[in-house]
Amino acid sequence: MTLTVDLHHRFGDFTLDAEFEAPAGVTALFGRSGSGKSSVVNAVAGLLRPDRGRITLEDRVLLDTALGVMQPPHRRRMGYVFQDARLFPxxxxxxxxxxxxxxxxxxxGADPARIVALLGLDALLDRRPGTLSGGERQRVAIGRAILSNPRLLLMDEPLAALDEARKAEILPYLERLRDALGLPILYVSHSVAEVARLATTVVLMEAGRVLAAGPADAVMAxxxxxxxxxxxxxGALLSVRLVAQEADGLSRMETAGGPLWLPGVAAGPGSRLRLRILAQDVILATERPRGLSALNILSATVEQIHPGEGPGALVRxxxxxxxxxxxxxxxxxxxxxxxxxxxxxxxLKTVAIAQENVGNRLLP
Structure with missing residues (x-):
């Protein structure tokens, strides 16, 4: 199910001019605060009528200002999860x-018992929202949205109001939903870590415009x-295959450039994972180093060099x-x-990779 968006709208001194296509999977609208991400989601939901534009979901026209088509929100069948859970107390x-x-x-639509199990809500069913943690409330809000049987799930910074511990708690549940339900999701975030972990497609926005859109690994690298x-x-997203769990507690991964060792990855041999590796954690050498404590040394080829404005450069x-x-x-x-x-x-710095990828998702 593909979502196509073409919007133009003026808010005083700010102009939203965004065009992109979101295929099946999780499409992350990523950018700094004020880049227009939430306005796009509100237009998709039918909460904002743009000056001009066209929005389609598969073969259904949700908005076409040229033809005078503007489906009301309740007819669009969108599930919307906000920053705050907005549960009935x-x-x-x-x-x-x-x-x-x-x-x-x-x-x-989805079987309520299945959604309760996927979101880990079994023990919470008889409690009221006031007794729940922030992460628990968001899980209930997500479940409520899914049970409305939406054609598309909209999530506007759903983790922004949570601390790091609560984010770490809820991210695995979002991964489960993405992988188990196949429900298309439009996910707004300004967190690179969230996007790298969840997104299959990234739409990068700046000042109301789309800078880039495409597969997450291509855009982020x-x-x-x-x-x-x-x-x-x-940084970049690296696909790896877990080969073995070593006796010393390290997990051996296989890549095209050589083996990688990470501490205690909770997955079985043969599993494929996606690792996020920051550019600042990659050191380069023109000869294979010797006498180092570093375990992870991959063979690579320089593809492109992008000098920055300051003293640094990015090497692809x-x-x-x-x-x-x-x-x-x-x-x-x-x-x-x-x-x-x-x-x-x-x-590659092993500790840095391990910290960056605690609980990172398995690839399909």
Whole structure:
């Protein structure tokens, strides 16, 4: 199910001019605060009527200002999850969940028992929202939205109001829903870590416009987009296969550039995972290093070099069919005489990878 969006709207001094296509999976609208992400979601939901535009979901036209088509929100069949859960305080968790069911056409859709199990809500069903943690309330809000049997789930910064512990609690549940239900999701966030973990497609926005849109691994590894993504967050997504659990507690991964070792990955041999590797955690060498404590050294080839405005540069590396980014100084760039096509060795900090990928998702 593909969502197509073409919007133009003016808010005083701010102009939203966004066009993109969101295929099946989780499409993340990513960008800094004020970039227009929430306005796009509100237009998709039918809460904002743009000056002009067209929105379609598969073969259904939701909005076409040229033809005078504007489907009201309740006819669009969208599930909407906001930053705050917006649960009914006088109802139990069970009653809040079943309230969403009332809006499902013909009372059809996902099995409530299955959603309760996927979101880990079994022990909460008889409690009221005031007794729940922030993460628990958001899980109930997500369940309520899903049980309305939406054609598309809209999530506007659903984790923004939560602390890091609550975010870590709820992210695995979002992964379960994405992988188990196949429900298309439009997910708004300004967190690179969330996007890297959840998204299959990324739409990068800045000042009301779309800078880039495409598969998550391609957009996030595009060095030209690093200023918009944030230089400290610049990095790449690396697909790996878990080969074995070693006796010393390390998990051995297989990549096109050589083996990787990470501490205690909770998955079985043969599992495929996606690791997020920050550019600042990748050191380059023109010869294979010896006498280092670093375990993770991958063979790579320099693909592109993107000098920044300051003393740093981003080097895009090819590792088989995968891409890595390395952030080094221009002085190092000259000292190593790096050029496109030159073979190098990428040294990855094991601890940094492990911290970045605690609980990271399995690939389908």
């Amino acid at each position: 006088h109802l139990t968790v069970r009653q809040n969940l079943l309230y969403g069911r009332w809006f499902a056409p013909g009372r059809q 595009d060095a030209r987009l690093a200023p918009a993504l944030g230089l400290r967050e610049a 590396l090819r590792v088989g069919d995968e891409v890595l980014l390395s952030r080094i100084t221009k002085r190092s760039l000259l000292a190593l005489d790096l050029q496109p096509g030159r073979p190098v060795f990428a040294i």
